[in-house]
Amino acid sequence: MSLTSEYIQQRLQDKFGEQVGSFEQPYGMLTFEAPKEINLKVLNFLFDDPHLQFRFLTDLTAVHYPDQTGRELAVVYHLHNLSANVRLRFKVFTDIQTPDVYTASGLFSAANWMERETYDFFGVNFVGHPNLKRILNVDEMDYFPLRKEFPLEDQTRIDKDDAMFGRG
Amino acid sequence: MKDQHIKLPEGSIEKTTTTLNLGPTHPATHGVMQNILELDGERVVSTEQTIGYIHRAFEKLAERRPLYQITTLTDRLNYCSSPINNMGWHMTCEKLLGVKTPKRVDYLRVIIMELSRISDHLICNSIVGVDAGAYTGFLYVMQYRELIYEIYEEVCGARLTTNMGRIGGFERNFSDVAFQKIEKFLKEYPVVLKEFEDLFIRNRIFMDRTKYTGGISAERALNYGFTGPNLRAAGVDYDLRVHQPYSSYEDFKFNIPVGNTGDNYDRWLVRQREMWESLSIVEQAYRKVQDFKGKEADVYHADAPAYYLPEKADVYTKMEALIYHFKIVMGETEIPKGEVYHAVEGGNGELGFYLISDGGRTPYRLHFRRPCFVYYQAYEELIKGSMLSDAIMTMSSLNLIAGELDA
Numbered sequence: 001m002s003l004t005s006e007y008i009q010q011r012l013q014d015k016f017g018e019q020v021g022s023f024e025q026p027y028g029m030l031t032f033e034a035p036k037e038i039n040l041k042v043l044n045f046l047f048d049d050p051h052l053q054f055r056f057l058t059d060l061t062a063v064h065y066p067d068q069t070g071r072e073l074a075v076v077y078h079l080h081n082l083s084a085n086v087r088l089r090f091k092v093f094t095d096i097q098t099p100d101v102y103t104a105s106g107l108f109s110a111a112n113w114m115e116r117e118t119y120d121f122f123g124v125n126f127v128g129h130p131n132l133k134r135i136l137n138v139d140e141m142d143y144f145p146l147r148k149e150f151p152l153e154d155q156t157r158i159d160k161d162d163a164m165f166g167r168g
Numbered sequence: 169m170k171d172q173h174i175k176l177p178e179g180s181i182e183k184t185t186t187t188l189n190l191g192p193t194h195p196a197t198h199g200v201m202q203n204i205l206e207l208d209g210e211r212v213v214s215t216e217q218t219i220g221y222i223h224r225a226f227e228k229l230a231e232r233r234p235l236y237q238i239t240t241l242t243d244r245l246n247y248c249s250s251p252i253n254n255m256g257w258h259m260t261c262e263k264l265l266g267v268k269t270p271k272r273v274d275y276l277r278v279i280i281m282e283l284s285r286i287s288d289h290l291i292c293n294s295i296v297g298v299d300a301g302a303y304t305g306f307l308y309v310m311q312y313r314e315l316i317y318e319i320y321e322e323v324c325g326a327r328l329t330t331n332m333g334r335i336g337g338f339e340r341n342f343s344d345v346a347f348q349k350i351e352k353f354l355k356e357y358p359v360v361l362k363e364f365e366d367l368f369i370r371n372r373i374f375m376d377r378t379k380y381t382g383g384i385s386a387e388r389a390l391n392y393g394f395t396g397p398n399l400r401a402a403g404v405d406y407d408l409r410v411h412q413p414y415s416s417y418e419d420f421k422f423n424i425p426v427g428n429t430g431d432n433y434d435r436w437l438v439r440q441r442e443m444w445e446s447l448s449i450v451e452q453a454y455r456k457v458q459d460f461k462g463k464e465a466d467v468y469h470a471d472a473p474a475y476y477l478p479e480k481a482d483v484y485t486k487m488e489a490l491i492y493h494f495k496i497v498m499g500e501t502e503i504p505k506g507e508v509y510h511a512v513e514g515g516n517g518e519l520g521f522y523l524i525s526d527g528g529r530t531p532y533r534l535h536f537r538r539p540c541f542v543y544y545q546a547y548e549e550l551i552k553g554s555m556l557s558d559a560i561m562t563m564s565s566l567n568l569i570a571g572e573l574d575a
Binding site: 026027029031055056057058059061063064076078082085087089108109110112113114117121134135136137138145146150152155 | 219220223225227228229231232263264388390391392393404406411412506507508509511518520522524532533535537541542544545546574575
């Protein structure tokens with residue numbers, strides 16, 4: 001049987017019922033979300049189910065939506081079933097006060113650094129991660145730079161001179 | 169031996185391993201990254217990698233830039249094959265915007281992307297040689313990377329950080345000189361590549377240094393998110409050019425070389441084999457481009473007036489062109505709302521762009537899936553228990569590019 005989006009959706013709904021939802025297919029990629037409490041159950045099911053076999057973690061990142069109260073941070077997993085060549089996108093939303101999401105690093109070794117990166121930039125606390133510390137930024141940093149409230153430099157500022165670039 | 173030991177203060181615990189800092193700047197790291205190795209004699213006990221020395225916050229910067237200005241950021245990811253990054257980014261935009269590119273543009277892109285792949289693999293493979301002590305090959309092939317860079321220069325004016333192409337195609341048509349240089353490359357390069365290969369492929373010293381070192385099983389490689397030549401060396405025939413063809417790759421005939429042990433030697437062989445395949449693709453694409461006749465032979469961009477800069481002459485004479493020109497340059501074109509993931513087969517593997525647009529003029533969020541970043545975390549597992557010198561070879565045969573690690 002070919003692994004169509006409808007079939008994947010059906011299987012997920014059979015297993016998790018109402019808990020999985022928001023099924024969409026933007027640009028042909030099946031996208032859905034689940035509560036953050038069951039993210040590992042969903043990932044495990046996608047990994048182990050003999051018909052689904054999503055065993056390759058392509059990408060893991062987060063997105064910050066400051067306007068959605070209670071679901072400010074979205075953790076996005078891109079999974080790939082290499083033998084059937086099907087991709088899907090799985091999202092869990094979390095509030096920004098307690099951004100605790102279970103780590104996927106036990107299931108995918110690749111998730112280790114990806115989660116560290118996500119923590120580094122968004123402050124998502126991956127519960128159970130073996131080594132959750134900053135990866136690209138300095139350890140002393142006390143903010144999460146990819147959150148929307150962190151401003152980029154004002155493009156119109158004029159107080160910069162050569163000394164700021166190590167010259168002059 | 170016992171009485172030769174330095175007397176330690178009372179109650180202190182003797183450390184039995186040596187800590188060695190490899191990097192951040194070290195000739196063997198080929199980029200700015202640090203490895204803190206714990207050594208027992210000459211064997212690696214454990215390692216901790218520190219990256220981020222050239223982190224430039226591209227993902228944050230991209231949130232303020234119109235699409236065309238992000239191309240320059242992608243240059244600086246894998247700077248050994250920037251055109252692939254550029255084209256990958258343009259294709260992501262085209263997917264979001266729904267721009268369809270003409271066949272000739274696809275073929276021209278294929279030529280450039282495959283030349284970049286050759287230059288990328290060429291550097292990696294010759295550097296593996298340098299790290300093993302064989303400098304000759306590196307110096308010898310350098311003149312053909314130079315020729316590839318001359319082709320870039322002819323096409324876009326730049327050599328390393330190319331900023332090549334536009335959304336919808338190229339900024340200008342390929343010149344005759346560019347085609348002559350491609351022809352020259354096709355004619356001369358196979359001989360050189362063969363000679364380069366002969367220097368290494370059955371070389372006793374090289375084989376002893378690379379075989380059975382830094383190996384990884386297919387299962388572990390997949391779990392670690394390996395892609396590209398490093399995954400194929402472990403025996404998995406996953407290649408985006410075949411599995412999710414973009415830019416008309418389905419029109420070309422080529423093989424996916426695979427290894428089986430995933431060790432340094434297999435990685436080297438896979439890259440070497442891929443260069444031959446790339447060469448054949450360039451040749452096929454070049455023939456296909458030559459087959460376009462008449463009006464079709466001058467097509468070098470798609471018809472996407474809202475995103476592709478109009479001819480300068482039109483800007484001065486036509487109202488519509490002037491408006492588009494202004495809107496594009498000032499970054500005032502609204503991007504349709506959407507969420508798209510597009511990946512291309514970069515020099516090191518699956519280079520993905522995850523772009524979310526909320527309907528504004530700049531991306532709401534852009535994430536780069538950098539293959540280097542993903543597979544470098546396997547380094548500890550690859551070198552644990554091996555000799556220090558093998559760790560060096562493993563690092564160079566993984567083809568770590570600092571720009572891609574850090575983004």
